[in-house]
Amino acid sequence: MNDVAFQQCMNPVCGARYAVDEVHVSCAKCGSLLDIRYDWDRLPRLKSLSYFEHRWSTKGTEAEGRADFSGVWRFRELLPFYRTEEDIVTVGEGRTQLQKADILARHMGMKAGSLLLQYEGLNPSGSFKDNGMTAAFTHARMVGAKRVACASTGNTSASLALFASLAEMQGVVFIGSGKISLGKLSQALDYGALTLQIQGDFDACLRRVRQVAVDAPQMGIYLMNSVNPFRLEGQKSIMYRVLEARNWEAPDWVIVPGGNLGNCSAFAKAFEELKELGLIKKVPRLAVINASGANTLYQLYTKQGLRWKNDWYDASVVQGFYATMDENNIHAHTVASAIEIGHPVNLPKALRALATMDGVVEEVTDDEILEHRAMIARWGFGCEPASAASVAGLRRLLDKQVISPDETVVCILTGHELKDPNVTVKYHTGIDMKAAQEAAPSSPPQGRLSNRPVPVEDSLEAILRAMGGDPRMLSGAVTAAR
Numbered sequence: 144m145n146d147v148a149f150q151q152c153m154n155p156v157c158g159a160r161y162a163v164d165e166v167h168v169s170c171a172k173c174g175s176l177l178d179i180r181y182d183w184d185r186l187p188r189l190k191s192l193s194y195f196e197h198r199w200s201t202k203g204t205e206a207e208g209r210a211d212f213s214g215v216w217r218f219r220e221l222l223p224f225y226r227t228e229e230d231i232v233t234v235g236e237g238r239t240q241l242q243k244a245d246i247l248a249r250h251m252g253m254k255a256g257s258l259l260l261q262y263e264g265l266n267p268s269g270s271f272k273d274n275g276m277t278a279a280f281t282h283a284r285m286v287g288a289k290r291v292a293c294a295s296t297g298n299t300s301a302s303l304a305l306f307a308s309l310a311e312m313q314g315v316v317f318i319g320s321g322k323i324s325l326g327k328l329s330q331a332l333d334y335g336a337l338t339l340q341i342q343g344d345f346d347a348c349l350r351r352v353r354q355v356a357v358d359a360p361q362m363g364i365y366l367m368n369s370v371n372p373f374r375l376e377g378q379k380s381i382m383y384r385v386l387e388a389r390n391w392e393a394p395d396w397v398i399v400p401g402g403n404l405g406n407c408s409a410f411a412k413a414f415e416e417l418k419e420l421g422l423i424k425k426v427p428r429l430a431v432i433n434a435s436g437a438n439t440l441y442q443l444y445t446k447q448g449l450r451w452k453n454d455w456y457d458a459s460v461v462q463g464f465y466a467t468m469d470e471n472n473i474h475a476h477t478v479a480s481a482i483e484i485g486h487p488v489n490l491p492k493a494l495r496a497l498a499t500m501d502g503v504v505e506e507v508t509d510d511e512i513l514e515h516r517a518m519i520a521r522w523g524f525g526c527e528p529a530s531a532a533s534v535a536g537l538r539r540l541l542d543k544q545v546i547s548p549d550e551t552v553v554c555i556l557t558g559h560e561l562k563d564p565n566v567t568v569k570y571h572t573g574i575d576m577k578a579a580q581e582a583a584p585s586s587p588p589q590g591r592l593s594n595r596p597v598p599v600e601d602s603l604e605a606i607l608r609a610m611g612g613d614p615r616m617l618s619g620a621v622t623a624a625r
């Protein structure tokens with residue numbers, strides 16, 4: 144066992160610790176989110192981040208060194224929770240780049256050299272999720288998991304399906320019926336995951352998959368959503384690569400779209416640890432951008448002033464907000480389907496992240512997202528709608544003079560343009576390909592490897608049946624479905 148790493152409840156009043164080779168969906172004592180923590184004093188001391196540069200020479204092939212092949216595990220001393228390098232499950236993720244976007248900067252009214260795009264769409268499954276998936280699959284292999292599952296707005300499911308097929312585990316993905324883009328749906332089917340199309344949205348899917356993991360242990364589900372703290376360990380590496388591309392100098396700002404709020408939480412953890420280790424002096428400021436139709440964090444942080452204070456937050460404010468949402472039957476709705484989330488599970492970690500990185504939260508409309516997505520494609524690098532929220536948010540923050548045009552800004556392009564071609568075609572031609580496809584008569588699939596999605600009603604029994612399980616085996620106390 145690895146005894147320098149452990150899992151710890153993020154609630155300081157509880158603070159329960161668990162060994163790194165245990166599997167928990169949340170703290171077994173109080174239900175809060177868990178963090179992965181390290182006993183850094185018992186690890187060899189890193190003198191400077193330039194230590195990692197020598198890894199470039201061995202990053203050619205998996206055969207030369209499976210860990211250096213990965214843009215995540217090249218930084219393995221900063222996520223040392225695995226036992227041996229044999230545990231590592233990699234598909235060559237994280238070989239992404241920080242791109243200077245001077246033409247786009249000009250169109251945004253910024254100085255040359257001041258706008259940089261961290262292009263995470265270059266990952267094997269086309270989104271930043273691969274950074275986290277490699278870490279969570281590594282943990283899944285360490286604990287002997289055979290069956291992995293997630294709820295998803297599309298990218299997590301695509302990434303899980305890819306890793307599951309290559310790690311020879313069974314992948315099960317819960318997606319909202321009609322809620323994810325065709326590009327992402329096609330990936331889950333193609334990589335062979337059991338694809339459950341639940342009659343509900345992402346929030347309903349996440350509730351259900353957590354229920355299956357907790358209440359139906361006989362299904363042997365290892366949960367891959369970002370409540371899994373190992374995911375966030377891998378996503379820290381996005382910031383390591385940003386720093387590496389800038390000669391280990393932090394930018395002034397990092398801007399990221401906010402959905403389930405795992406990514407922003409991982410970024411702050413990366414900087415907090417680097418600072419603790421004395422490896423950086425400056426921590427950049429963070430801007431998290433919500434779509435205005437899915438703006439829980441914006442409402443709570445910017446409108447209601449909810450803050451991380453004395454290592455915790457006022458959970459009653461969040462409960463009150465959700466109760467009002469439920470009473471009024473309000474669900475998230477945005478063209479940026481990847482961030483169409485009303486109940487972000489990492490909200491407490493995001494509040495902590497905003498405190499660590501002196502952050503702001505902004506919202507942008509669907510029109511702003513669509514216009515900035517087109518601008519990024521025209522003068523930068525194509526991305527999917529959710530990713531463009533970062534640049535649309537930058538525009539708002541420039542207009543409000545929160546960010547000045549000569550500050551150095553890194554926007555994270557979280558997913559590839561080809562994830563959601565329907566939005567692009569509709570923007571340019573007015574034709575809705577998705578509607579046209581839905582109207583077309585369907586014929587049965589012909590291919591030898593055809594993998595049809597399974598329509599399932601939003602109930603635990605129906606889901607278990609669709610997974611080949613027996614609902615009569617449910618443990619007595621079923622987690623209340625909200």
Ligand code: F0G
Nearest residue numbers: 295296298299402403404405406557558
């Ligand atoms: N951008 C893209 C392209 C995403 O797919 C997601 C999340 C986000 C941004 C938001 O990141 O959740 O860490 O705040 N997609 C998840 C999914 C929810 O299921 O694929 P976050």
